[in-house]
Amino acid sequence: MTQPPPAPTPREESRRRIHEALLAAGRVAVGTRAGEEVRVRMMHPGAWLPEDPEGRPLIYLATMKKDPKVMEVAARPEVALLMHESPDGQEHTSWEMEITGRAELVRDAEERQRASEATQRTSPIVRHLAQAGQLDLLAFLRVTPRFVKHRVFGEIVAGRPPSILEFATAAHDRPKDGALLRRQLGIYQEIVRWPSLTASAASVVAGVAAAFFTTGTVDWLFALLTLVAAVALQACTNIKNDLDDQASGADDRNRTAVQGFTGGSRVLQRGLATRAELLMAMLGFGLLSAGIGVYLALAGRPGVVAFGLAGLALGFIYTGPPLRLAHRGLGEVAVALAFGVGIVCGSAYVQAGTVPTVALMAALPVSVLVALVLFINGFQDATSDREVDKRTLVVRLGVERASRGYLVLAALAAAALVVPVALGAMPALSLLGLAGFPLILRAARVTRQHFAAPMELVPANAYTAVGHLASTLGLALGLAWSRFAGTAVPAFAAVTLIGVLVLAYYGRSITRLAAAFYGVKDAVAQS
Secondary structure (H helix, E strand, O other), rough: OOOOOOOOOHHHHHHHHHHHHHHHOOEEEEEEEEEEEEEEEEEOOOEEEEOOOOOOOOOEEEEEEHHHHHHHHHHHEEEEEEEEOOOOOOHHOEEEEEEEEEEOOOOEEEEEEEHHHHHHOOOHHHHHHHHOOOHEEEEEEEEEEEEEEEEEEEHHHHHHOEEEOOOOHHHHHOHHHHHHHHHHHHHHHHHHOOHHHHHHHHHHHHHHHHHHHHHHOHHHHHHHHHHHHHHHHHHHHHHHHHHHHHHHHHHHHOOOOOOOOOOOOOOOOOOOOHHHHHHHHHHHHHHHHHHHHHHHOOOOOHHHHHHHHHHHHHHHHHHHHOOOHHOOHHHHHHHHHHHHHHHHHHHHHHOOOOOOOOHHHHHHHHHHHHHHHHHHHHHHHHHHHHHHHOOOOHHHHHHHHHHHHHHHHHHHHHHHHHHHHHHOOOOOOHHHHHHHHHHHHHHOOOOOHHHOOOOOHHHHHEEEEHHHEEEEHHHHHHHHHHHOOOOHHHHHHHHHHHHHHHHHHHHHHHHHHHHHHHHHHHHHHHO
């Protein structure tokens, strides 16, 4: 006689079994869409069960705020989770649970607290950061399930149906228009590498300050247009470099990239954008910069076209054919010329109609500092760069010798500032440009200690970036202050104090991040 098919597990029992499994799960594999691919990583879950037995459970996931997974989920919220546990180590009692649903970043303070408590049950890392008072370093993702299926291996063999819960998609589960716009804006910030744009912005400020020191006046419209054009041009070349590195395979092979510092924007690798979208964005930023350049040329500054074309050319051949300067170990030179000499002198020219000598002098330390930022970021990329024959300066030197080279470049940057002041080519207050060197020296120490450990070099990346910004803006402040010859000392003293406080804030933030990183390492080692 044919056996009737087994009856489905009653919903009440399915709910009980699934709730128990959610609370028992110690880790979860999270799958997200990345373009045409699916990417998976392990995370620590924390379940929240509603008081209403018919309510929908929630699964919280904890990760660092800079984790690329946060942006991937924001762009493609559909996720799949797979949990697996073996309570007593026996195969027949092991179980797995499949969950599909939507993931969203938790922003509400009360819900963040709930997510923290839920994930602390399973994650020693979250517990460590909670005890250290550093939960603000974490992002929490809320997964709202639509489909949950729980199976015990021994029961599958015996023919018992799995436990299943399904939930209808409510209208409020769909993202609002404002959320969609914020999500897309976040993706564009990733595409242009938003934090890196401070390099061109700071150089514009230094150039305008050099012109002001010479002429005593500032054309604020020209200054604003120069700032927008320079930032747009950097965004254009950043995108071009991403396209080139993806085509060469450098970014695809990079397994030690540090988001925000190395490995490019990685929007292609994470499926956040397509090559076509990047090409359109590159064209848009290029046209914006070119349009401003044409306006400035017609307004009496024709030489700005030469500065713009030179910067664009250097940006395009940095990783692109025919020269591929970064592949020949000349990337630092190209960046120094484009973002140091080019932007500082070009900005001064737009203001003064000529390039003052003090602008040339100011461009020298700025150029070396910009090159230093690129140089330190090359350490994490060295392995993948070597695989695709991208012979950057760090690859050519080797990371150990390059760690000594960092200090040499830092000393060269300091000399490029101190020597012109000693020779009288720049005013004494230009030495405010040394403001960022305490951070750069800290970066040099980290680099010497951890040159072969990509993740432990992250504080050095951050110290260098902030040190460059502080020194460039300090130099600009010194030039401007010198022109006032003491007539506005209180105002500039206030600005200087604000700058010191900002620098102290960044230094403290980096120190906290470094402490959190090492704390997480200890927590993982002890778990």
